[in-house]
Amino acid sequence: MNNTFSFSRFGRVLKRDLVENRKRYIGVFFVMFVAFLVYQFYEIKEIAELGQIFVRKNGELHIYEKADYLSRFVNSCLPFFYGVLSLALFCAAADMSGVPLRSKTIATNYLMMPASNVEKFLSRALINTVVVIIMTYIALLCADLVRMLSLSLLKAEMTWGLTAPRALVAWMEPLKEIYIDGASGYEVVNNEIVYPYWKKDLAIMAVSFVVILTLWAHSLFVLGGCFWRKKAMLKIFFVGLALILTFAWLVCELEPTCWQWFNENVAFWFETKFETDRDFNRFIFSIGIPLFLGFIALNWWLSFRLFSRKQMIARAPFWKQLLNKGRS
Amino acid sequence: MLKINDLAFSYSGNGCKVFNDFSLEFEKGAVYGLLGKNGTGKSTLLYLITGLLHPQQGTVLFKDEEVRRRLPSTLSDMYIVPEEFELPSMTMKQYVKLNAPFYPNFSEEQLTQNLALFDFDENIHLGNLSMGQKKKAYMCFALAANTSLLVMDEPTNGLDIPSKSEFRRLIASNMTDEKTIIISTHQVRDIDSLLDHIVIIDQSSVLLNASNADICRRLLFTELPMSEPTDGALYVQPSVSGNSAILPNEYDEESRMNLELLFNGVLAEREKFAQVFNR
Numbered sequence: 001m002n003n004t005f006s007f008s009r010f011g012r013v014l015k016r017d018l019v020e021n022r023k024r025y026i027g028v029f030f031v032m033f034v035a036f037l038v039y040q041f042y043e044i045k046e047i048a049e050l051g052q053i054f055v056r057k058n059g060e061l062h063i064y065e066k067a068d069y070l071s072r073f074v075n076s077c078l079p080f081f082y083g084v085l086s087l088a089l090f091c092a093a094a095d096m097s098g099v100p101l102r103s104k105t106i107a108t109n110y111l112m113m114p115a116s117n118v119e120k121f122l123s124r125a126l127i128n129t130v131v132v133i134i135m136t137y138i139a140l141l142c143a144d145l146v147r148m149l150s151l152s153l154l155k156a157e158m159t160w161g162l163t164a165p166r167a168l169v170a171w172m173e174p175l176k177e178i179y180i181d182g183a184s185g186y187e188v189v190n191n192e193i194v195y196p197y198w199k200k201d202l203a204i205m206a207v208s209f210v211v212i213l214t215l216w217a218h219s220l221f222v223l224g225g226c227f228w229r230k231k232a233m234l235k236i237f238f239v240g241l242a243l244i245l246t247f248a249w250l251v252c253e254l255e256p257t258c259w260q261w262f263n264e265n266v267a268f269w270f271e272t273k274f275e276t277d278r279d280f281n282r283f284i285f286s287i288g289i290p291l292f293l294g295f296i297a298l299n300w301w302l303s304f305r306l307f308s309r310k311q312m313i314a315r316a317p318f319w320k321q322l323l324n325k326g327r328s
Numbered sequence: 329m330l331k332i333n334d335l336a337f338s339y340s341g342n343g344c345k346v347f348n349d350f351s352l353e354f355e356k357g358a359v360y361g362l363l364g365k366n367g368t369g370k371s372t373l374l375y376l377i378t379g380l381l382h383p384q385q386g387t388v389l390f391k392d393e394e395v396r397r398r399l400p401s402t403l404s405d406m407y408i409v410p411e412e413f414e415l416p417s418m419t420m421k422q423y424v425k426l427n428a429p430f431y432p433n434f435s436e437e438q439l440t441q442n443l444a445l446f447d448f449d450e451n452i453h454l455g456n457l458s459m460g461q462k463k464k465a466y467m468c469f470a471l472a473a474n475t476s477l478l479v480m481d482e483p484t485n486g487l488d489i490p491s492k493s494e495f496r497r498l499i500a501s502n503m504t505d506e507k508t509i510i511i512s513t514h515q516v517r518d519i520d521s522l523l524d525h526i527v528i529i530d531q532s533s534v535l536l537n538a539s540n541a542d543i544c545r546r547l548l549f550t551e552l553p554m555s556e557p558t559d560g561a562l563y564v565q566p567s568v569s570g571n572s573a574i575l576p577n578e579y580d581e582e583s584r585m586n587l588e589l590l591f592n593g594v595l596a597e598r599e600k601f602a603q604v605f606n607r
Contacts, residue, residue, distance in 0.1 A: 001401040009400065009430075016426045020416045105414040111380055114404035114430040312380040 005118050013115045014123045018131075021099055025127075028096070029135050032089050036143030039085060043078070044147075079167035086136050087210075091217045093132045095232035097124050097225030097303065107229075107312045117308035124307070125300075128222055140164045205285055212292045219299035226306040229314060329391060329508055330354040330377065330477060336385035337369075337376060346372050348532045350386070356476065357505040358539070361523040362512040363591055368530050370512040371411065374479050377510070378408045390477060404431055406477040407470045411485060415462055417455030424450065424469070433474035438502065442468035445494055445501075460486040467495070471502040478509045484518040492518050520587035528594050536594045538605060540585060546604050548577040549586045562600045563593030576604060 002009075018025070054061055100110035100120075113120070144164040224236035251259055273280045335350040346369040354360055364370045375381040376388055379395035379402070388395045393402050416423065420443070428434040443449055446464045457465060463486055470478055484492050499509065499522055511519055526543060528536040538546075552558060553570040561573040572586060574593050594601050 003399040003401055012429055019426055105412050108380060108410050108413060111398065112378065112403060112408055114400045116400050117398065311382055312375060
């Protein structure tokens with residue numbers, strides 16, 4: 001018998017995982033759906049309460065009607081907010097890694113399932129990435145549909161078409177220079193539009209870092225899900241918050257000395273270099289992306305080590321679990 | 329078939345070792361009764377045997393493969409029916425469809441026969457069953473999986489009186505020379521007629537490890553009237569008609585093993601019984 005990986009056995013593990021935990025996945029889907037729905041109606045309420053909007057442009061005051069503002073909001077802002085919310089939900093849902101091990105009785109069933117640790121972990125990984133992405137987008141689509149239908153039925157003034165597909169298109173085109181056009185990042189030289197190279201670099205870097213930071217945050221939630229059997233999402237969130245607050249406190253404490261020096265020297269030098277030296281940008285880019293890819297790989301590797309050393313009850317602290325000589 | 333070598337195990341936060349330098353072997357083709365008082369580590373031993381817990385020292389080998397590795401080849405040839413378990417909310421048919429393919433020797437025909445013994449069929453919904461019924465359904469599946477090793481922790485807990493006798497029939501009808509069944513229990517009366525081999529453990533030590541035939545060859549189980557002296561007895565326990573006694577079987581007499589008496593005797597008179605079995 002193949003004890004490492006078999007596609008047919010992997011398929012069976014995945015099927016069993018999906019069927020046996022279907023109620024939990026439906027629950028997660030429902031939470032996502034409600035989050036999107038609440039957000040949409042909150043935005044509608046905010047816009048509905050607005051009157052005329054005054055915008056100063058080239059020293060002149062322009063009046064935007066509510067409909068215009070709404071159109072701008074729906075076409076440019078909403079896909080962005082949907083993106084942020086989707087990424088947050090995508091990350092948070094990754095804490096489901098430890099679902100089949102959350103109690104002694106459930107863990108017994110799962111650990112005794114005749115499949116290798118690689119197959120079981122890959123099945124969880126697939127659910128935490130591909131399935132969760134699909135779930136997130138369907139939740140968004142459903143919330144969008146409910147909003148559109150309910151407002152159409154009520155013949156409300158604030159009805160607009162489906163935003164989810166538009167958002168999907170907007171997310172798919174980040175590397176086209178829409179950011180540069182939209183952000184007036186061009187300069188006119190001899191009646192020709194010229195894009196300063198650093199603006200373009202910045203756009204590419206920003207998008208790449210958003211993607212990579214999301215994947216990194218996601219991998220942290222996967223790691224947390226493998227470590228904590230219960231309420232993993234809350235624990236990861238609070239640990240993250242505690243780390244950020246500790247860092248912020250340290251920064252405040254250091255400000256009179258190190259932080260000020262850093263701001264005046266390093267940060268300024270970095271900023272100047274960034275705007276003038278294209279090779280430097282590329283260097284930062286070529287270091288930063290592999291570095292974060294390494295962090296992501298490390299989190300997944302640690303997750304696998306924790307996952308494959310799980311016992312029916314939690315018996316050892318984090319470091320001992322990692323050093324445990326159990327085989328994969 | 330199953331070898332436990334120099335096992336050491338303790339739960340975290342509890343300095344006291346459940347097992348220390350513990351060794352034991354199980355052969356194929358027998359129903360083992362794993363007996364011991366509450367808290368002596370019977371369930372822990374079963375979890376270690378199936379790789380659900382990892383020992384701090386020592387090894388548990390099943391068919392020469394370490395169980396803590398949880399290899400598919402090992403897991404597909406062993407099954408555990410724990411004392412407490414959860415079944416998904418679905419019909420037995422769906423459960424079989426999802427889980428049976430993992431067990432190469434699974435027999436649907438056997439499952440149908442097993443279920444019929446408890447007046448069940450494959451259309452029962454596992455989510456609607458009582459705990460006792462769930463246990464019966466789970467045991468039916470476990471036996472139909474036809475694994476070489478079947479481990480059961482307190483299998484008769486939660487079963488009503490008729491079900492206990494059906495359980496004995498179920499085990500007997502599914503037993504083959506290729507299988508080993510280990511039943512851990514403190515309700516010895518429920519299973520005494522089933523067992524081929526008795527293992528009594530107490531805090532890290534094996535107090536008794538002998539087959540039924542060996543026990544009956546060395547010990548004589550008898551009922552003595554109150555008036556009869558019990559001087560030569562290894563263990564005596566008052567009974568309704570006088571005294572229940574275990575004597576050394578010096579003249580190869582035949583007697584029916586009284587498991588409860590044996591269990592109490594071995595716990596109370598360790599040295600005496602050890603001498604008889606080490607002879």
